[in-house]
Amino acid sequence: MVRKNGKLEEVYADLVIAADDTPSTIAKYLNLYRNDDTQLATTFQYQMSMNEKEIDKVIGNSIEIYFGSSWVTGGYTWIFPKRNILAVGNGIWNNFVKKHKLYLKKLLDYFIKNHPVAKEKLRKAKILYSHGAPIGFSKVLKRHYDNEALIIRDAEHFVSYATAEGFYYSMKSGKMATDF
Secondary structure (H helix, E strand, O other), X not given: OEEEOOEEEOOOOOOEEEOOOOOOHHHHHOOOEOOOHHHEEEEEEEEEEOOHHHHHHHOOOOOEEEOOOOOOOOEXXXXXXXXXXXXXXXXXXHHHHHHHOOOHHHHHHHHHHHOOOHHXXXXXXXXXXXXXXXXXXXXXXXXXXXXXXXXXXXXXXXXOOOOOOOHHHHHHHHHHHHOO
C-alpha cells in the first residue's frame, strides 16, 4: 500500500527496493531481522551552537572520539564540528543499554558537565536540539534480500564496526541497486 494524493492504493511490483530507514519496515515485514541486540546500537546527540571562531580555537577540524566506561559503557562519545554547530553525542550497543539500564541523555549530560577536557571545550556551546537514532550493523539482518525485495542504504545496515560510519556504504549500495 502506498499513499497517493492522500489515498491509499495497492501497488504491485516484481521487486521492491527498500531504502526506507533503520529499522526497515520492509525488512521487518519480510522477517529478515535476527533480533540480536549485539548488532544494534542506540545513539543520542545534541546539536549545539557555538561561534565558528571558538570552534576553530577549541576543536578545529578534528573529530573527537572519547572512549571509557567512566563516560559510556559499551560505546563512545563524540564531538563533530560543523559550521557554527557542534554535534555532541554518544552511541551504545543495545545489549549494554538493556543490561546496565543506561540512559543516553543522562550519560551525555554527565559527560558534557564533567569530562575534564570536553567540559572546557563545550563551555560556550548552547544546546539547540537533541535527537537520537538506532544504528544497525550488517549482521542485524539474516540476509539483505528476499524473493520480493532488495534491502539497501540505511535499511541495509551497512555500518562499519570499526568506525560506526555508514554513509559511504549506504550510498554505494543504493548506487549498486540502480545497476541491476
